[in-house]
Amino acid sequence: MTRAPRLDREHNRLxxxxxxxxxxxxxxxxxxxxxxAREAGLGIATAYRHFPTKNDLIEAVLAEQVAACTRAMQLAVAEPDPWTGLTKVLAWFAEVQIEHPGLLRVLLDSPAGDVPFAQARQAHGEALHRLVATARAAGRLRPDVTTDDVRVGMMAMTAFSGRPDAQAEAAVRALHRILVRGIAADPS
Incomplete structure (x- = not known):
């Protein structure tokens, strides 16, 4: 009998x-x-039982995003070709920005020392640095491109979260193409 309430609880949380x-x-x-709560089809009391504050709920949503980023970075680093790994991360980031524009802005704007995500953010930064360094060493990245250059290009994609969906999507896709071509050793 204890299984049904647990399943219901997890379903409501999701x-x-x-x-x-x-x-x-x-x-x-x-x-x-x-x-x-209304969007979820649940009562406000149920929402507060799962998440005592709105910040708790936002943190849970961000935690899911951080976990997805961790998986994307792990796959990219495991990619035999570092350029392919780097471009996959950039494409993933662009798609997430299109799908969940406000979430990335919130996550990226939170202080780097935020306890819930500090270790993950540090690991993501190290993985990005490793991808940039190995792609540069392989001759696939322009020699003057730094990790910070790539990070600035990624941050630029988050600037379109306030625009209508079609405009934001087109802008993010254009920025993604510009970024990839701009950092490539051979833009063709």
């Missing part, structure tokens, strides 16, 4: 984090817990 991700994408950080 509904809340999914609804919160959608609501954050559409309305930003100003979205209320009540609106998120």
């Amino acid at each position: 509904r809340l984090t999914t609804a919160a991700a959608r609501a954050l994408r559409q309305d930003g950080l100003g979205v209320s817990m009540r609106a998120i």
